Amino acid sequence: MDMLQLSCIQITIALLLFTQAKSTTKEISALHPDDAVPSCVAGERSALLAFRAGLSDPGNLLSSWKGDDCCRWKGVYCSNRTSHVVKLDLQGSDDYRQALAGNISSSLLGLQHLRYLDLSDNGFDKIQIPEFMGSLHQLRYLDLSSSQFIGRIPPQLGNLSNLRYLNLESYSDTYSTDISWLSRLTSLEHLDMSQVNLSTIVHWLPVVNMLPTLKALRLVGCQLRSSPDSIQFSNLTSLETLNLSDNDFHRSSTPNWFWDLTSLKYLDISFNGFYGPFPDEIGNMTSIVELDLSKNNLVGMISSNLKNLCNLEGLVSLGNNINGSIAELFHRLPNCSQNKLKDLFLPESNLTGSLPTTLLEPLKNLSVLYLSDNKLTGHVPVWIGELTQLTDLGLDSNNLDGVIHEGHLSRLEMLEELRLSDNSIAITVSPTWVPPFSLVIIELRSCQLGPKFPMWLRWQKHASSLDISNTSINDMVPDWFWIAASSVGSLNIRNNQITGVLPSTMEFMRTREMDFSSNLLGGLIPKLPINLTDLDLSRNNLVGPLPLDFGAPGLATLLLYDNMISGAIPSSLCKLQSLRLLDISKNNLKGSISDCLVNESSTNMTDLSIVNLSLRDNNLSGDFPLLLQKCTQLIFLDLSNNQFSGTLPGWIGEKLSSLSFLRLRSNMFHGQIPVELTKLVDLQYLDLAYNNLSGSVPRSIVNCTGMTQRRDNDDLRDAFSAGVYSAGNYLVDYTENLTVLTKGQERLYTGEIIYMVNLDFSCNSLMGEIPEEISALVALKSLNLSWNKFNGKIPENIGALMQVESLDLSHNDLSGEIPSSLSTLTSLSRLNLSYNNLRGKIPTGNQLQTLEDPASIYIGNPGLCGSPLSWNCSHPEQVPTTRERKGDAMSDMVSFSLATGSGYVMGLWVVFCTFLFKRRWRAAWYSLCDNLYDHVYVQVAVTWASFRGRING
Numbered sequence: 001m002d003m004l005q006l007s008c009i010q011i012t013i014a015l016l017l018f019t020q021a022k023s024t025t026k027e028i029s030a031l032h033p034d035d036a037v038p039s040c041v042a043g044e045r046s047a048l049l050a051f052r053a054g055l056s057d058p059g060n061l062l063s064s065w066k067g068d069d070c071c072r073w074k075g076v077y078c079s080n081r082t083s084h085v086v087k088l089d090l091q092g093s094d095d096y097r098q099a100l101a102g103n104i105s106s107s108l109l110g111l112q113h114l115r116y117l118d119l120s121d122n123g124f125d126k127i128q129i130p131e132f133m134g135s136l137h138q139l140r141y142l143d144l145s146s147s148q149f150i151g152r153i154p155p156q157l158g159n160l161s162n163l164r165y166l167n168l169e170s171y172s173d174t175y176s177t178d179i180s181w182l183s184r185l186t187s188l189e190h191l192d193m194s195q196v197n198l199s200t201i202v203h204w205l206p207v208v209n210m211l212p213t214l215k216a217l218r219l220v221g222c223q224l225r226s227s228p229d230s231i232q233f234s235n236l237t238s239l240e241t242l243n244l245s246d247n248d249f250h251r252s253s254t255p256n257w258f259w260d261l262t263s264l265k266y267l268d269i270s271f272n273g274f275y276g277p278f279p280d281e282i283g284n285m286t287s288i289v290e291l292d293l294s295k296n297n298l299v300g301m302i303s304s305n306l307k308n309l310c311n312l313e314g315l316v317s318l319g320n321n322i323n324g325s326i327a328e329l330f331h332r333l334p335n336c337s338q339n340k341l342k343d344l345f346l347p348e349s350n351l352t353g354s355l356p357t358t359l360l361e362p363l364k365n366l367s368v369l370y371l372s373d374n375k376l377t378g379h380v381p382v383w384i385g386e387l388t389q390l391t392d393l394g395l396d397s398n399n400l401d402g403v404i405h406e407g408h409l410s411r412l413e414m415l416e417e418l419r420l421s422d423n424s425i426a427i428t429v430s431p432t433w434v435p436p437f438s439l440v441i442i443e444l445r446s447c448q449l450g451p452k453f454p455m456w457l458r459w460q461k462h463a464s465s466l467d468i469s470n471t472s473i474n475d476m477v478p479d480w481f482w483i484a485a486s487s488v489g490s491l492n493i494r495n496n497q498i499t500g501v502l503p504s505t506m507e508f509m510r511t512r513e514m515d516f517s518s519n520l521l522g523g524l525i526p527k528l529p530i531n532l533t534d535l536d537l538s539r540n541n542l543v544g545p546l547p548l549d550f551g552a553p554g555l556a557t558l559l560l561y562d563n564m565i566s567g568a569i570p571s572s573l574c575k576l577q578s579l580r581l582l583d584i585s586k587n588n589l590k591g592s593i594s595d596c597l598v599n600e601s602s603t604n605m606t607d608l609s610i611v612n613l614s615l616r617d618n619n620l621s622g623d624f625p626l627l628l629q630k631c632t633q634l635i636f637l638d639l640s641n642n643q644f645s646g647t648l649p650g651w652i653g654e655k656l657s658s659l660s661f662l663r664l665r666s667n668m669f670h671g672q673i674p675v676e677l678t679k680l681v682d683l684q685y686l687d688l689a690y691n692n693l694s695g696s697v698p699r700s701i702v703n704c705t706g707m708t709q710r711r712d713n714d715d716l717r718d719a720f721s722a723g724v725y726s727a728g729n730y731l732v733d734y735t736e737n738l739t740v741l742t743k744g745q746e747r748l749y750t751g752e753i754i755y756m757v758n759l760d761f762s763c764n765s766l767m768g769e770i771p772e773e774i775s776a777l778v779a780l781k782s783l784n785l786s787w788n789k790f791n792g793k794i795p796e797n798i799g800a801l802m803q804v805e806s807l808d809l810s811h812n813d814l815s816g817e818i819p820s821s822l823s824t825l826t827s828l829s830r831l832n833l834s835y836n837n838l839r840g841k842i843p844t845g846n847q848l849q850t851l852e853d854p855a856s857i858y859i860g861n862p863g864l865c866g867s868p869l870s871w872n873c874s875h876p877e878q879v880p881t882t883r884e885r886k887g888d889a890m891s892d893m894v895s896f897s898l899a900t901g902s903g904y905v906m907g908l909w910v911v912f913c914t915f916l917f918k919r920r921w922r923a924a925w926y927s928l929c930d931n932l933y934d935h936v937y938v939q940v941a942v943t944w945a946s947f948r949g950r951i952n953g
Contacts, residue, residue: 040070040078044085047110048076054105059098061090077116084113092121092147099123106132116141120167123148129168134159145169145192153196155181162187169194169218177201183210194220194243202226205257209235216241223248229255237263245292246271253298254279263287270294270316278320283308290343294318302332310336314343314368322346325353326376333362343368347394354378359386370394372419380404380425385411396421396443403428412437421445421467431455438462446470450496453477458484467492469515476500477521486510494518494536502526507551515732516540517559525565527551534732538562538583546570546584554578557732561585561614569593569620574627577606581719581734583614585638592622607632611719614638616663624648624669629655635719638663640687647671648693653679660706660716661685661753665760668692673766678703689762689784696768697761707757707777716754740782760784762808767791770809775800782806786832790814794838799824808832810860815839818864823848831857839863841873 048070052062064074070085071078077087088111092099101123108114114136120143129149133142134156142160145167153174157166158181166188168174175197182191188211198204198219205228208217212235224247239261250273258267259281266289275297282291283305291309294316301324302317312334322329329351333341341362351374358381363369366387372394379402380395391414401424409415409429415437420427426448432455439460450472458480460466466488474497482503485491487510494517501523502516509529517536524544528535532552536559545567546560555576561583568591569584593615610631616638623646628634634656645668652659653676662680665687672695673688684706702708721735740758759777762784769792770785777783780801790812799821801807807825810832817840818833828847838861842848851857854868865871 039068040076040083040085044111045070047107048073048085050107050110051105054107055100055102057100059093059095059100061092061098061100079113082113085111086113087116088114089116089118090122091118091143092123094121096123096148101125103127104130106130108132109135111136113138115139118143119147120145121147125172126150128152129154129157129174131156133157136160137162139163141165143167146171148172149174152176153193157181158184160185164188164213165190167192168196169220170196173197175199179204179207182207185211187213189213190216192216192218193222194218195222197223199223199225199248205231209233211235212238214239218243219247220244221246225249227251228257230257230260234260236261239263240287241266243268244272245269249273250275252276253296254281259284261285265289265311268292270296270318272296274298278302278322280305282306285309287311290314290316292316293320296320299323301328304332306332307334307336309334310338311340312337313340314345315341316343316345317349318345319348322349322351324351326351326371326374327353327356330356330360330363333360335361337362339365342366342389345370347372347374349374351376355381357381357383359383363387365389367414368392370419371398373397376400378402380408382407384408388413390415392417392419394419395423396445398423400425402426405429406433410436415439417441419443420447423447427454429454429456435459440464442466442468444468444471445492448472450474453481457481460484461487463488465490468496469493470495472496473498479503482506482509489513491515513732525560528555533557533578535559536732536734546573548572550576552576556609557581557734559583559732559734560587563587565589567591569615574608574630576608578609580609581612582610583612583734585614585616585618587618589615589618589620591620593620593625593627606630609633611658612636615642616640618642620644622646624652628652632656632658634659635682635716636661639667640665642667644669648674648677650674650676653677656680657682659683660719663687664691665689666691670694672696673698673761675700680704680706682706684757684779687758687760688764689760691764693761693764693766695766697766697771697774699771699773701759701771702773702776704777707759707779709779720754756781757803758782761788763787765789769793770795770814772797774798778802780804781827784808785812786810788812792816794819794822794833796821798822801825803827806830809836810834812836817841818843833857833861835860837861837863840865842866842869 045068048065052065055062062074070076071083075088075090076085077089078084079086090100099122104124104127109132115138117136117139118141125148127149128151129144131154134154137160139160140162142163142165146169149170150173153168153176155178161184163185164187166185167190169192177200179198179201191211191214204224208214209231214236215238217239218241220243224244227249240263242258242261242264245268253274253276258264258269259279262285264285265287267285270292271294273296277300278298280303282303286308288309289311290313295318298320301322339362342365344366345368347370351371354377364387367389369387369390370392373396376395376398378400380400384393385408388411390412393415394417396419403426404420406429413436416439418439419441421443422445427444435456440463442460442463442465445467448471449468451474453473453475454468461484466485469492477498477500482505486508489511490513491511492515494515496519498519498521500521502521502525504526507527507529510531511529512531513534514532515536518539520541521537522541522543525537525542525547527547527549528551530552531554533554534557535555538559539562542560542563542565544565546565546569548570549572553575556578558579558581565584565587566589569589571594573594608631611633613631613634613636619642621643624644628637629651632655635658637656637659638661640663648669648671652674657680659680660682662683662685666689668691670692673693675698678698678700681703683704740756757779759780760782763786765788767789770790772795774783775795775797778800781803783801783804784806786808787810791814793816794809794814796819798819802825804825805827807828807830811834814836815838818838820843823843823845826847829851831848831851834856840863842858842864844867858864858869865873
């Protein structure tokens with residue numbers, strides 16, 4: 001047989017093998033409607049219809065399942081040779097509202113030739129994976145990932161001995177206590193059980209080691225706790241992808257079994273709590289392409305063995321403590337990779353020093369250079385501009401300085417993400433420069449861009465996130481900016497000196513989050529973008545009324561405080577059903593709050609979602625707003641410093657049952673404190689000061705357990721703050737802040753306000769005795785009952801308020817002795833009992849001896865004695881009674897008045913006689929009096945204005 005005949009025979013054999021392989025492939029290949037194929041098998045069509053009958057299909061994904069030829073139905077694929085259904089691809093979508101749901105019928109067993117089944121990304125909520133699936137013996141491919149199955153993974157899946165691909169990734173409550181069934185899947189090449197709870201399984205690796213053909217293993221977030229040092233006889237010689245991220249190993253990084261897998265190409269062991277030095281064994285994994293070591297506790301410089309990784313394309317080490325020079329690390333990168341290295345992701349790694357001044361060989365083909373949140377110093381080198389393949393540049397949150405100019409940027413045509421925030425970098429380019437790139441992410445916070453608006457941004461019309469906050473821009477916002485930013489999803493320009501007005505076309509923007517706070521923007525608030533969820537326009541110069549139509553039905557956060565907005569609060573506010581946080585304090589709003597129920601039946605209007613509402617420091621008036629009956633989720637309510645009047649309604653305690661903070665100070669409410677108010681069991685901050693309330697304090701105040709015990713503050717923290725994390729930055733970043741009058745002065749509380757427990761009834765007309773029950777509010781940190789008409793004794797067990805730091809009972813009609821238990825208040829730093837009718841010896845000891853200005857604490861109580869007063873209590877008979885003191889005081893006053901009157905008459909007569917004969921003296925005296933009058937008038941006016949400001953505050 002000559003060589004030509006041999007070649008022909010080889011070609012013939014090759015063609016036969018190719019034809020057979022092609023035939024096998026066609027058995028699970030897609031059939032298009034134009035393909036000439038017989039109708040599907042009737043029994044299989046019936047099985048599919050029975051399967052569909054058990055499903056709900058809100059997205060009409062199965063609308064084509066009609067007619068006799070099921071092989072033409074969407075998602076159904078038949079064999080070209082036999083017409084049997086061999087593939088069922090019913091993958092859902094990210095929107096579960098459009099995905100398949102319901103039950104999975106056992107009629108699928110009628111598809112005995114089925115080799116491929118994909119039900120991923122659907123919504124089979126609260127059902128287990130059916131056990132009968134283990135009887136589909138012909139299956140090669142099974143994907144049930146992200147379909148909201150719950151419960152135990154059925155071990156019957158171990159009967160699918162032909163499986164090559166199995167994906168059970170779950171983000172719902174699925175688990176397995178025994179995975180020995182996996183060992184029977186000896187043909188398996190791809191296994192993904194991510195997020196399945198395997199916490200009770202200790203010896204999981206020996207089971208996996210019985211899968212000799214396995215190429216990819218993903219066990220992300222499985223709560224695994226054990227990772228053996230080694231495998232005695234490893235069958236995992238074909239394993240190329242291993243992802244064990246987000247488990248609970250918490251052990252030394254070496255030794256570990258996976259360092260011996262020299263066939264690995266992709267290794268991810270991030271978020272596992274591995275500790276110790278970076279393993280030298282990394283250098284033995286010469287096949288590695290991508291290596292992710294992020295968020296462990298690895299320390300020290302990555303081993304110089306890194307140079308052996310000639311196939312390395314991606315190195316990720318977020319959040320480890322490399323603790324070394326960035327230049328040294330660059331020199332350890334493999335030169336032998338022939339420019340294969342694409343991704344270098346090393347944020348939060350404690351890298352120091354300056355970037356090298358020349359471009360190193362391993363870096364030339366980088367597409368991702370991410371070095372944010374390190375301690376890098378110096379200038380950004382010009383060789384950055386030579387990385388022509390660069391798509392992501394992240395140098396934010398370092399100590400870089402200097403200038404970035406066109407030479408850094410003009411060749412970066414592929415650049416999509418530019419992150420330079422929180423450095424001292426100035427970006428200086430020509431106003432006419434046209435950038436070659438179209439950025440998706442632009443993060444330039446705290447760089448120097450101003451004083452003029454950066455003109456090059458006008459060409460960035462496809463950005464999804466733009467942050468130019470705190471960039472020293474002192475300019476009017478140009479019209480082109482609103483056009484360029486119209487498609488931006490997250491827009492942040494806060495903390496500049498930007499002037500101008502918001503555009504009338506704002507409603508046509510696609511923005512979801514906007515932060516324009518702390519600028520000089522003026523004009524009216526226009527209709528908002530329809531997709532907007534979070535808006536911060538605080539600390540500007542906005543004027544005029546609120547819009548009659550906000551135009552953003554999904555708005556969740558609206559911050560308008562510290563502007564000059566006027567007019568009334570419109571009823572359109574009630575249409576914002578998703579609104580959770582609303583702060584329009586410190587404006588010029590007036591009138592009563594619109595009652596949204598005027599034109600609608602209260603039964604037809606759904607409750608609002610507001611949890612935090614601040615209307616303080618306006619000119620609002622009228623009764624306590626009825627609208628608040630629909631705000632049943634309120635946790636924080638601040639109506640202080642307005643002109644609200646009327647009585648406090650009892651429904652507060654029923655409709656607003658979630659309230660923790662209630663501030664009504666400096667209004668004109670009158671009447672009694674409703675006893676229903678004490679049904680607010682979560683209430684920890686109640687401020688009714690500076691009103692006209694009368695009557696007594698309800699004894700049921702003890703029901704407010706928020707003042708009696710410490711509590712979990714997570715719910716409060718969520719209610720008192722808001723922030724949208726976008727592209728590595730928080731925008732619409734809000735934390736509730738309050739000026740609290742405590743310890744005799746105004747103090748600003750921000751995030752720590754959630755820990756404040758306060759009761760303030762000061763400056764009202766409350767009367768009667770202070771109820772003993774107040775002493776049960778042991779979590780109180782500030783108690784102020786001053787400037788009322790309380791009488792009787794101070795509660796004997798007042799010393800039970802062990803957490804109280806400020807206690808003010810001054811300016812009342814309290815009598816009797818000061819309780820000795822007061823001396824046990826070890827946290828007390830300010831006490832005021834002045835101007836009452838207290839008597840007897842002042843208690844001593846502990847904290848009472850350390851209080852500042854002790855004499856002022858007790859002034860205005862003539863019956864008190866003992867330190868720090870001058871009246872000595874050592875001999876009780878020497879201590880004058882209150883009546884005696886008053887008598888002595890009256891006698892002294894009469895004598896003083898007679899002496900003063902006589903002196904006044906004599907002095908006045910001498911001056912009169914002198915002025916009668918000296919005209920020049922007379923003129924000088926009148927001039928002095930005029931000047932003295934002017935001076936006194938100014939001082940009184942200023943003092944009175946300051947005093948009113950403190951009271952209103």
